[in-house]
Amino acid sequence: MEYALHLLVFTSLYTIAAIGVNLIVGYCGLLTVAHAAYFAIGGYAYALLAHSLNSHRGLALLAAVVLSALLGSAFGVLSLFVDRHMLLLVSLVLQVAAATTASNWYSAGRAVGSIWNLTNGPFGITSIPKPTFFGVHFQSTERFALLATATLLLVYIFDRRLLLSPWGKVVVAIRDDEQVTRSLGKRVGLVRVQAFALASAYIGLAGALFASYLSYIGPTTATIEESFLLLAMVLVGGAGSRYGPLLGAGILIALPELLRLLQIQSSYAPSARLLFYGVAIVVVAHLRPRGVAADDSIQST
C-alpha cells in the first residue's frame, strides 16, 4: 500500500510538471528542453526558503513557484528574439548550464543557502520540511499523496479553464499562425511570455513538492535526462491534448515497474528506461512530422 501511494505521489507530481511542459510544447508549439531547470529551481527555492521560513512553509512554496515563473518568463522573453529551432538549442544549453550551476555552486565550510554555497553542490540539500497548510501537516505518505493528488486536480482544472478562456484561444492561435494573430491586434509577445511563466510555475510547483516529499534536492534533479523524461511524457501522451500529460506520465512512471516485471537487471534499468524514451521520441516525431503538437490546429479550407 505504501509503495502504491509512493507511485501515486510520483505520478501526480510528474503529471503537474508535464501539464506545464504541455502548455509550452503542445499549446504554444515551442520545442524546448529546459524543463528540469524550472523543476530544480522550484525544488531548491522551496528547500532554502522552507528552512528560513519554518513557520510559513506555504509562503516558501509560493515563493518557489514565483521564482520558477520568473525564470520561465525570462526564457519567454528570449524566445521572442530567436527562431523556433534555435530556441531548442538555446534551451539545451540553458539546461546544461543549470545542471552545472546546481552541481558546482558549493564552497566547503560555508553555510548552505549562502551566496558562496547556494546549492551545496553535489551533496544537495537535505532535511527539507514538508509543507503545512492551515495547521494541517503532510508528514505521512497518505497525507502527502492526498496533497499531491489534490494539487494535481487543482492545477488541471485551472489549466483547462485557462485554455478554454479567450487567453487560451490566443495561445493556440499564435501556435497555428503567429502572423495572422498579430494582425488581429493580439499581443503575441506578451501572451507567449505569460505562457512560459505559467508553464514554469506549474513545473516549479511540482519541483517544490517533489523536494519536500523526498526531503532532499540535489543536482540530479536538474539533469538533461529529467528534461528528456518530461518531454517524452508529453510527446508520448500527446502534445496539446487534454489528457496527454496524465497518460504520458502514467506510462513512463509505470515503465520502471514493467522493467522490474521483465527482470531487467537493476544496473541496466536506468539506461533501458532512457533508451525507451529516446525511441519513443523518434517514433512520435515520425508519426507527427509536421510538428509534434496534437491536431488542435485550425483546419484550412
Added chain:
Amino acid sequence: MDELSQTLLNGLVRGLMIATLAAGFTIVYIPTRVFDLTLAGVYVAVPIVVLEIALVTNSYPLAVAFGLLLGAGISLISELASHYPLHRRGGTAGTHLICSLGIYIAISQGIVILFGGDVKYFRQGPDHLVRIAGSVLTFGQVVAGTLSVVLLVIFYLCLTNTTLGLRLRALGSNPTEFSLRGYNIRSYRALASTLGGLIVASSALVAAYQHSFDAYSGFTTVLVAIVASIIGGASSFKAPVFGGLLLGILHSMVVFYISTSWVDVFTLLALLTILVLRPTGILPDST
C-alpha cells in the same frame, strides 16, 4: 605574460578540437538546415567501440578504421532511415532536431548497456611534455592540435574549392532549384551526412587520444561545438573554425581565471550574447 600565453595556447588547442567537431555539424547543417544531434551519438560511440575492438584484436589501426566506418555509417543510416523520410513528409526543423535527439539518447544508452558507463582511456599515466615558446603542452595536446589542423585544412579545401561544396551550399539555399537542375537531393544529403559522420568520428578519436571518454560526457562537448557553429555563423564553412577557436580560448580563460566548473555557464552567455547582438553569427556566409 607567461600565464596568459599558456592559457592562450591551451585555448588554441581546445579551440581547434571544438572547431573540428563543429565542422562535422556544419557540413550536415549547410545542405539540410538541421543540427543533427545523431552526430553526438557518433561522438560518444566511436571511441568506446574502437577501444573495445582494439582490446579484442590488439590492432589499433584496424579498430580506428572500423570506428571511422562506424561513425560514417551511423550518420548515413540516420539520414536515410530517419531524416530524409521526415524531409519528404514535410518535417519541420524542430521535428528533425527532436528526432535526432531521440536517436542520440538511444545510441548513448545502448552504448552504456553494451559497454558500460564507466570512464575509459586510450592511454594512461603521465604524458610527455613539449615546450613551445615558453609554454608547455602535453604530447596528447600536440597530437590533438596537429590532427585537428590537418582535418580542418582537408575539410576547408575540399569544401570551399570544389564543386561538392558549392552543390552542398546550393542544396541548402534552394532545394527546389537544386532538384530542378537534375541533382539528386537524397544522394547529396546522404553524402553530407557521411562526411559529417566521418569528421565527427575523427574528432572524437582525436579528443579521446588526449583525455578520457565515456558515454555521458559527449553531449556537453557536442553542444559546445554546435554553439561554436552558431557563434561563427552556421551557414558558412569557415565559421565553425572561428567559432571554435573563440570558444576554446574563452573556455581556457574561464578555467584559468575562474573555475572549470563554470565553463558551461559561460558557453551559454556567449551563445545568448551572439543570438541577441548578431543572430546570423560573427562570420555569416556572404553568398
